[in-house]
Amino acid sequence: MIEIKDIYKTFGENEVLKGISAEFKPGKNNLIIGGSGSGKTTLLKCIVGLHEPTKGQVFFDGENFTDMNFEQRVPVRKHIGMLFQNSALFDSMTVEQNIIFPLNLFTDMSKSEKLDRANFCLKRVNLEGKNKLFPAELSGGMKKRVGIARAISMEPKYLFVDEPNSGLDPQTSLVIDDLINEITQEYNTTTIIVTHDMNSVMGIGDHIIFLYQGKKWWEGSNKEIAHTENKELNDFVFASKFTQAAREKL
Numbered sequence: 694m695i696e697i698k699d700i701y702k703t704f705g706e707n708e709v710l711k712g713i714s715a716e717f718k719p720g721k722n723n724l725i726i727g728g729s730g731s732g733k734t735t736l737l738k739c740i741v742g743l744h745e746p747t748k749g750q751v752f753f754d755g756e757n758f759t760d761m762n763f764e765q766r767v768p769v770r771k772h773i774g775m776l777f778q779n780s781a782l783f784d785s786m787t788v789e790q791n792i793i794f795p796l797n798l799f800t801d802m803s804k805s806e807k808l809d810r811a812n813f814c815l816k817r818v819n820l821e822g823k824n825k826l827f828p829a830e831l832s833g834g835m836k837k838r839v840g841i842a843r844a845i846s847m848e849p850k851y852l853f854v855d856e857p858n859s860g861l862d863p864q865t866s867l868v869i870d871d872l873i874n875e876i877t878q879e880y881n882t883t884t885i886i887v888t889h890d891m892n893s894v895m896g897i898g899d900h901i902i903f904l905y906q907g908k909k910w911w912e913g914s915n916k917e918i919a920h921t922e923n924k925e926l927n928d929f930v931f932a933s934k935f936t937q938a939a940r941e942k943l
């Protein structure tokens with residue numbers, strides 16, 4: 694479980710996060726949603742340690758991550774898998790080398806063990822046999838799947854995903870959402886996903902927090918979101934006439 698307590702983040706004069714507290718449970722898809730510039734990515738980066746919060750604390754399974762120094766964080770980081778917006782693959786490396794990269798950094802596995810692990814992860818994301826391809830030879834959806842394979846190579850306890858569906862068509866987005874959902878349940882990972890995608894919200898949103906004006910404005914599940922009376926959340930989720938009409942039928 695990940696717990697955040699009273700997180701503030703300020704850039705110069707710009708107070709982006711104003712006291713956010715939440716709990717993110719294992720085996721659940723925890724979604725962070727909100728308008729553009731509401732601080733979703735900033736919050737994710739504060740949780741994972743890419744930004745230091747101006748105030749407040751982050752706990753990984755009860756351990757105070759914020760107060761740890763670089764060395765103390767290393768064992769926690771080993772349990773973190775990340776999938777960032779553009780998949781962040783190394784263009785000069787093959788698919789296999791990309792997946793093995795964290796294993797080289799964090800483990801003393803033998804070459805054949807690493808290869809076995811890469812093959813297992815590739816199979817898991819339905820990219821068996823694509824080992825020797827380079828990122829430039831892959832579609833956007835395939836790149837995401839390689840990103841997921843790399844993220845799970847270390848068998849993470851915590852999985853952080855920023856905009857998994859950006860640049861993908863609706864069908865491929867569903868495939869990626871399903872994959873993240875399956876992995877979250879199979880490995881009981883505490884998964885935190887930043888998303889704009891309302892299909893993801895309705896499809897896999899076990900636990901959703903909605904950011905507005907730097908605060909946690911609403912929290913609940915995808916079932917609850919359909920019936921919320923929260924005006925700002927309604928304006929955000931059901932912005933179009935089409936989604937408003939769909940809501941009537943929920």
Ligand SMILES: Nc1ncnc2c1ncn2[C@@H]1O[C@H](COP(=O)(O)OP(=O)(O)OP(=O)(O)O)[C@@H](O)[C@H]1O
Pocket residue numbers: 704707709727728729730731732733734735736
């Ligand atoms: N490194 C930084 N330095 C200064 N300001 C930053 C930095 N990172 C983010 N910000 C500011 O923080 C605010 C929130 O940005 P953030 O990227 O977290 O929003 P977001 O909700 O993820 O937006 P989007 O949905 O458009 O990706 C913005 O005003 C942005 O300019």
